[in-house]
Amino acid sequence: MNSLYVEGDSFLHRLPPGLKLLLLLAVSLALFLTRSPLFLGGAAAAGVLLYASLGIGWRQSWIRLRPILLTIAIVALATLLLESVEDGMVALLRLTTLMLVAAAVTATTPVGAFIDAVTRAALPLEKLGLVRASDIGLAVGLVIRFVPEVISRYQALRTAHQARGLKVRPTTMIVPLIIQTLKSADEIAAAIDARGIRGQKRQRKS
């Protein structure tokens, strides 16, 4: 699975991820607190400049942003027809700006830096006993590791269906896929505990 991070040395690349996330939050709040077309238009132009400064290239940018742009365009058009031209423009500018800034943060922050930022943000929650901060990185790693595994199981099941002349139906594929995948949980959990990855000193709850 390739991440959406793009190598580079722009200003945004050098900012710490936690700060970038706070800035993104501030931008989204500012965008939703105003309806001024002048402010929203300026913000959208700034968003385009910010995204263009990353040097991703038009083609690649289009591929990345197309699905979300399409949804925004459809909804903005619906707003324009159902409510008013002004409402449609406000929705279009707000959402497009937010999308550009968010995509810029994603393109300039490697996955590892994000996980570090999330782990640090979860430390106060750990003090409350809600979550173990180090579990977040472990779980993310497990998911990334097992997606290809699940896909190869799916392909094996499809081949097995075809070899028996059965139609590939969701109802007959999903059940064996889920049971096969979840059955490996015990072995993986045992392997994690045997290596002491989650720490041995603290008492495990239930």
Added chain:
Amino acid sequence: MSTRDLVLAALFAAIIVALGLLPPIMLGFIPVPITAQSMGVMLAGVILGARRGTVAVLLVLLLAAIGLPVLSGGRGGLAVFAAPTTGYLIGWVFAAFVTGALAERLVRPAQGALAQSLGFFAAAVAGGVVVLYAFGITYLAVVTGIDFGKAFLGSMAFIPGDLIKAAVAALAARAVMAGYPLLPARA
């Protein structure tokens, strides 16, 4: 959370991601191709229960947020949380929780197959349709300024497909319960 619960949630998150990578499935009797990913959210609730199911969905959203293209159609990154349909993604978390909480209370191992399937279907519809659309429609109406009633009517087009997904999820949950029960039972 025990290591086993953590691993189960992570494995299920991997299943949800994989469901989004698969080509859309044609169900035969309706002409619209359906993506299996939103069914994964219902499945997480009915198979793993409220707590682990919610963690599985949170993991998928976290992976998307940190820049991995894990959502259907290869979408990912923080930009997916800036779309008009973001309410549905937020709703996923609550959908999995409500589906799981209801499934834990409605379905017993001692029940017959039909009662179990109906219990799972009710849980999947309540969480994966009612709760999910409540979040999705409210967010859409707030962000775009579309009148709530119009947003509600516009979203109705997707309900039949989601009811079919709930039915498939219910049947699958019944079969998984018979083959490899994981759902914690509640009085």
